[in-house]
Amino acid sequence: MVRSLGFAFCTLLALLAPEARAATDLSYGPSPRQTLSVYAPPHAHDAPIIVMVHGGAWMIGDKDNPGVSEPKASHWNADGVIFVSVDYRMLPEAGPMVQAADVAAALAYVQHHAREWNGDPSRVVLMGHSAGAHLVSLVAVSPALQQAAGVRPWLATVSLDSGAVDVPGIMQNPHPRFYDRVFGESPSGWAEASPYDRMTRAPAMPMLMVCSTERANSCPANERFVSKARELGGKADALPVALNHMQINQTLGGSNAYTAQVDAWLSKNAAL
Incomplete structure (x- = not known):
């Protein structure tokens, strides 16, 4: 069902943006979950990614679910x-450390194959939301x-309201059972x-930690992370x-002040 929705979404994207070029379900590993889709602008040349x-x-989740790729x-x-x-392997097949290794493998694949899509392998930004934000931060x-x-x-790395910045802090306090x-x-x-806890030295690249003021623990945890990164x-x-x-x-990607803020940060810190 999820894959069917994903196919329908990619078809709709092609109809709405016929000039864009999409390469879907490229394998970066042997598992069916180790795939990625590439959406390239027309006439790309040494493009950032x-x-x-x-x-x-x-x-749960899928790279083609509504809200993941579009409007971004x-x-x-x-x-x-x-x-x-x-996409990456999920529980119960793979725990978060294996999932983070999958994300790193996907990033390496993108860097290795960037020229095939007229991209620049040295100009890559890693971004994730929720559990995906936890994973990209862990890799970073x-x-x-x-x-x-x-x-x-x-x-640069952009974390969109991470599901777990400080895991011991979550687990030692009341938390959702999952x-x-x-x-x-x-x-x-x-x-x-x-x-x-894994951050024992300064991250090698700038990091943007987006957090929701509507979640009680999100911004305090993200702000502690930022303070530690700066101290290092x-x-x-x-x-x-x-x-x-x-x-x-x-x-994110829509016509709104939030997208403009992320764009401004990427322009300043990643020259996008």
Whole structure:
């Protein structure tokens, strides 16, 4: 059913934006879930690339679900930017550390194949929402994950209302029950999967941590992350927005002040 909806969505995208070029379900690994779709603007030449990782509580979701690629792909395609939407393995097949390794592998694949889409492999931004924001943040602060996948330096990382910035902080306080399924009972496992705890040196690239002011714990956790990154000598910013968790994903790329704020940050920190 999800794949059928995804196919219908890609078909609709092609009808609405016939000039854009799409390459769907490219495999970056052996699993059926290790695929990505590329939306390239017409006449792209050495184009920058945004790599998007969907959310879904580490258990559900798809790169072609409504709100993941659109309106983002159309918005950034219009500015000459290639947009890539990534799938990854999910629970119960894969826990969050394996999922983060999948995201790193997808990023390496994009860098390796960028020239095939007339993209510039040195001008890549990594972006994710919710669980996907947790995963891109984890990759950004984990040199070991980057090295294992063969990832080269990228321009910036954008976290859209992460589902887990400080995993031990979540697990040691009242939390939704599904977090127990995702992160288990081991404090050492919590720390391993926690971007805040894994960050022991400055991230190599600028990071933007978007957070919802409508979620009680979102902005405080993201702001603590930003403070730690800066204390380590890194470049990081928090962007609190008065949108709910889903709106932060679904409205990005639309004609609104929030999109303009993200665009301004990308222009300043990634030259997009």
